[in-house]
Amino acid sequence: MRKDAARNRELLIDAAREVFASRGIEASLDEIAKHAGLGVGTAYRHFYNKHELVAACAQQALDRVVEIAEQALRVEDPWQAIGGFFEGVLRLQAESRGLREVFLGDYDPDEVGQPRERLVAALSLLLARGQRAGVVREDAEPSDLGFLVLMLCSVTDVAGTIAPDMWQRYLPMVLDGLRPGGADFGGRALSAEEMADAIAAHKKELIRATHIPRPE
Amino acid sequence: MRKDAARNRELLIDAAREVFASRGIEASLDEIAKHAGLGVGTAYRHFYNKHELVAACAQQALDRVVEIAEQALRVEDPWQAIGGFFEGVLRLQAESRGLREVFLGDYDPDEVGQPRERLVAALSLLLARGQRAGVVREDAEPSDLGFLVLMLCSVTDVAGTIAPDMWQRYLPMVLDGLRPGGADFGGRALSAEEMADAIAAHKKELIRATHIPRPE
Amino acid sequence: MRKDAARNRELLIDAAREVFASRGIEASLDEIAKHAGLGVGTAYRHFYNKHELVAACAQQALDRVVEIAEQALRVEDPWQAIGGFFEGVLRLQAESRGLREVFLGDYDPDEVGQPRERLVAALSLLLARGQRAGVVREDAEPSDLGFLVLMLCSVTDVAGTIAPDMWQRYLPMVLDGLRPGGADFGGRALSAEEMADAIAAHKKELIRATHIPRPE
Amino acid sequence: MRKDAARNRELLIDAAREVFASRGIEASLDEIAKHAGLGVGTAYRHFYNKHELVAACAQQALDRVVEIAEQALRVEDPWQAIGGFFEGVLRLQAESRGLREVFLGDYDPDEVGQPRERLVAALSLLLARGQRAGVVREDAEPSDLGFLVLMLCSVTDVAGTIAPDMWQRYLPMVLDGLRPGGADFGGRALSAEEMADAIAAHKKELIRATHIPRPE
DNA sequence: TATGAATGAGAGTTCATTCAT
DNA sequence: AATGAATGAACTCTCATTCAT
Numbered sequence: 005m006r007k008d009a010a011r012n013r014e015l016l017i018d019a020a021r022e023v024f025a026s027r028g029i030e031a032s033l034d035e036i037a038k039h040a041g042l043g044v045g046t047a048y049r050h051f052y053n054k055h056e057l058v059a060a061c062a063q064q065a066l067d068r069v070v071e072i073a074e075q076a077l078r079v080e081d082p083w084q085a086i087g088g089f090f091e092g093v094l095r096l097q098a099e100s101r102g103l104r105e106v107f108l109g110d111y112d113p114d115e116v117g118q119p120r121e122r123l124v125a126a127l128s129l130l131l132a133r134g135q136r137a138g139v140v141r142e143d144a145e146p147s148d149l150g151f152l153v154l155m156l157c158s159v160t161d162v163a164g165t166i167a168p169d170m171w172q173r174y175l176p177m178v179l180d181g182l183r184p185g186g187a188d189f190g191g192r193a194l195s196a197e198e199m200a201d202a203i204a205a206h207k208k209e210l211i212r213a214t215h216i217p218r219p220e
Numbered sequence: 221m222r223k224d225a226a227r228n229r230e231l232l233i234d235a236a237r238e239v240f241a242s243r244g245i246e247a248s249l250d251e252i253a254k255h256a257g258l259g260v261g262t263a264y265r266h267f268y269n270k271h272e273l274v275a276a277c278a279q280q281a282l283d284r285v286v287e288i289a290e291q292a293l294r295v296e297d298p299w300q301a302i303g304g305f306f307e308g309v310l311r312l313q314a315e316s317r318g319l320r321e322v323f324l325g326d327y328d329p330d331e332v333g334q335p336r337e338r339l340v341a342a343l344s345l346l347l348a349r350g351q352r353a354g355v356v357r358e359d360a361e362p363s364d365l366g367f368l369v370l371m372l373c374s375v376t377d378v379a380g381t382i383a384p385d386m387w388q389r390y391l392p393m394v395l396d397g398l399r400p401g402g403a404d405f406g407g408r409a410l411s412a413e414e415m416a417d418a419i420a421a422h423k424k425e426l427i428r429a430t431h432i433p434r435p436e
Numbered sequence: 437m438r439k440d441a442a443r444n445r446e447l448l449i450d451a452a453r454e455v456f457a458s459r460g461i462e463a464s465l466d467e468i469a470k471h472a473g474l475g476v477g478t479a480y481r482h483f484y485n486k487h488e489l490v491a492a493c494a495q496q497a498l499d500r501v502v503e504i505a506e507q508a509l510r511v512e513d514p515w516q517a518i519g520g521f522f523e524g525v526l527r528l529q530a531e532s533r534g535l536r537e538v539f540l541g542d543y544d545p546d547e548v549g550q551p552r553e554r555l556v557a558a559l560s561l562l563l564a565r566g567q568r569a570g571v572v573r574e575d576a577e578p579s580d581l582g583f584l585v586l587m588l589c590s591v592t593d594v595a596g597t598i599a600p601d602m603w604q605r606y607l608p609m610v611l612d613g614l615r616p617g618g619a620d621f622g623g624r625a626l627s628a629e630e631m632a633d634a635i636a637a638h639k640k641e642l643i644r645a646t647h648i649p650r651p652e
Numbered sequence: 653m654r655k656d657a658a659r660n661r662e663l664l665i666d667a668a669r670e671v672f673a674s675r676g677i678e679a680s681l682d683e684i685a686k687h688a689g690l691g692v693g694t695a696y697r698h699f700y701n702k703h704e705l706v707a708a709c710a711q712q713a714l715d716r717v718v719e720i721a722e723q724a725l726r727v728e729d730p731w732q733a734i735g736g737f738f739e740g741v742l743r744l745q746a747e748s749r750g751l752r753e754v755f756l757g758d759y760d761p762d763e764v765g766q767p768r769e770r771l772v773a774a775l776s777l778l779l780a781r782g783q784r785a786g787v788v789r790e791d792a793e794p795s796d797l798g799f800l801v802l803m804l805c806s807v808t809d810v811a812g813t814i815a816p817d818m819w820q821r822y823l824p825m826v827l828d829g830l831r832p833g834g835a836d837f838g839g840r841a842l843s844a845e846e847m848a849d850a851i852a853a854h855k856k857e858l859i860r861a862t863h864i865p866r867p868e
Numbered sequence: 869t870a871t872g873a874a875t876g877a878g879a880g881t882t883c884a885t886t887c888a889t
Numbered sequence: 890a891a892t893g894a895a896t897g898a899a900c901t902c903t904c905a906t907t908c909a910t
Contacts (some may be wrong), residue, residue: 032904043871151375158374159367166414172406180403181393189389248879259896464883475892583807590806591799605837612835619828621821680900691875
């Protein structure tokens with residue numbers, strides 16, 4: 005029984021991801037449930053409201069990014085590890101359009117705590133290793149990795165079906181910017197907390213697409 | 221009366237920009253009209269449907285970007301001209317959040333022909349001047365300017381209210397990438413037509429939020 | 437000035453008839469006014485509301501039927517006069533579809549008094565002449581002429597574009613029914629007043645399509 | 653639940669018939685749903701749009717007419733069978749005003765195929781029996797039965813509440829017209845297909861009141 | 869527990885009518 | 890007197906959410 009419930013939850017999240025990708029985030033729950041081969045009612049047994057389903061998708065996306073970051077940590081060469089992280093995320097983004105939208109809007113910072121911390125930890129390590137090895141500039145910070153990968157994501161997002169690999173054109177430039185001797189940064193970086201705040205703020209915008217917060 | 225009508229059209233577009241910025245693109249026409257101090261019916265006298273109002277906002281945004289590009293052309297120094305263009309666009313984006321969303325979705329390529337051509341023309345000139353002066357790498361293309369500015373826009377978009385000037389941190393890196401001797405590009409650039417296509421395709425995604433094309 | 441006003445009134449009624457015929461009675465006043473080459477405001481100078489414009493069309497239709505009846509009276513032969521009346525009305529109906537709808541809904545018995553009386557008078561005379569000449573059965577009444585012509589109108593109405601002359605198939609039968617020795621009538625006839633009442637009642641149904649009676 | 657759903661479907665059709673009868677076909681779905689004691693949403697669960705609800709009413713009306721025709725076939729005497737058919741339909745029409753409007757506009761010839769065929773079959777049989785027995789003229793055709801009953805319906809339609817039985821006055825005349833030796837027909841009859849076409853064309857007029865076809 | 873029917877608020881859109889010019 | 894812009898109530902339809910089965 006428990007197994008079935010868990011299975012249905014997965015089915016719903018997967019269906020949601022697919023339907024959101026093709027129909028946009030304003031797809032109806034009816035359609036998602038049907039796509040999952042379940043009734044709407046079942047969706048409401050697993051998620052308090054549409055918003056929570058979206059959040060679960062975001063969670064899943066975040067999980068995959070964390071995985072990519074942790075995999076990168078297993079790469080011996082510190083510089084290749086960083087490159088691998090970028091490529092991994094971008095490839096994910098290219099295949100599941102809208103990931104960025106969903107990823108950024110991770111919807112409930114309070115509930116996503118742990119994976120986020122794991123992400124920050126992984127990125128910090130990735131960066132520190134590079135800096136220790138002298139292949140990454142000293143003034144780079146973990147949040148820079150976040151913003152730089154985001155920048156490339158937005159290229160993919162717009163280039164879309166026409167040229168889903170467009171990010172590859174700008175990747176060397178971005179990586180080059182991380183090297184020691186790269187152009188001076190034009191301002192200070194965001195701390196991990198600030199970045200979390202920024203994302204949380206940005207999420208509000210996206211959340212409006214799903215409106216209706218918890219009651220009470 | 222004509223004057224009042226024109227005034228109301230402006231009022232509506234302004235209201236739409238503001239409401240879209242704060243409530244997202246799925247804000248209702250009722251709300252926009254109210255914000256403009258007008259009745260819904262009036263909105264429909266001026267715009268065939270919601271989609272057309274969004275398109276008008278996009279048009280306006282595009283116009284402003286074109287202006288910025290043309291202003292940049294009047295700057296003597298070719299390199300400063302390019303930097304000025306980047307700064308101008310980013311500053312605009314920072315002040316009117318959501319510009320990117322609306323700008324990219326300029327909604328009817330067929331109807332926006334002329335401004336877009338003016339934009340491409342201006343960017344091409346900007347680039348050519350830089351290349352002739354030897355301050356811009358030879359293999360850069362107009363579409364690169366577009367994507368690079370977009371990348372910085374996305375930073376602003378996410379950093380939002382927390383750090384609306386975050387783009388400044390990455391601007392030097394991006395500009396550095398345009399210099400001769402910058403890191404090799406990782407793939408070919410998009411031609412102006414391809415970029416237009418990509419944007420047009422991307423727009424479809426956004427258009428789903430507004431759907432309902434002209435009838436007949 | 438007076439001339440212009442009268443001219444515009446005619447223009448509007450004509451436009452209304454045409455637009456109602458092609459677009460149905462739910463056509464908008466805007467469209468009718470545009471078709472007449474005038475502004476909506478002008479329509480409201482001439483007609484208190486949409487309902488009154490419809491009523492004016494009905495009035496005009498009634499006038500034309502009265503004319504047909506009075507023309508028939510000028511035909512020497514009493515039987516041919518009656519046949520001529522039927523043919524005249526049906527031909528009118530065939531060419532301007534929807535006449536029946538508009539005609540029946542003559543909308544304000546109080547205001548249409550005179551033409552209706554002229555119609556009843558003409559029909560009574562038509563009938564009496566036939567009865568006096570012995571070519572029409574004695575128990576026929578003026579309202580019978582009305583219903584019989586209506587029956588044929590409904591055939592035209594449905595046969596529509598496919599076979600606008602379908603009424604001709606059943607005309608002999610109907611006329612035969614008016615002859616002395618025709619099949620016995622199955623019930624009593626309506627008096628002129630009753631028929632007026634029936635039409636007035638029926639009109640209410642049609643009026644609902646135009647709703648909104650005078651205020652107060 | 654299935655039972656409840658079916659019940660609600662019936663409730664909606666019944667409510668629609670009643671509301672259409674009293675308020676006209678342009679009654680709002682809100683009103684119909686309320687009359688049925690249901691929410692609008694429920695109406696839309698059962699019928700894709702207003703048009704389909706009207707079509708369902710038409711379907712029901714057609715079904716009842718088919719029943720009447722098939723009942724008539726069970727009457728021994730061929731002539732009385734025909735008279736019974738006329739009386740049955742007219743009585744139905746008298747009690748549910750607007751039947752004619754809704755009946756004629758049976759809205760989707762493709763989907764109503766079977767009942768229509770059953771009707772044509774029944775009418776053909778009715779007629780053939782009469783002709784074989786020598787009580788119906790040889791040149792009468794099934795479509796004649798349709799038009800003749802329609803003619804009487806229009807009388808009822810107009811006479812309305814004032815004299816709902818007015819059709820009885822003209823029934824003998826009409827039946828007499830079907831007898832051998834009745835007045836010559838004034839033109840050819842419509843074939844079953846042509847009549848279907850005429851009705852389908854007429855329906856377009858009515859459909860305008862309901863517009864908006866299925867999407868895609 | 870799963871289902872899908874029911875609900876109703878809310879969105880986009882139209883149009884009779886009013887009124888400033 | 891004529892115009893057409895402005896208004897807002899009303900209509901059709903959608904969809905997140907609830908609830909009977």
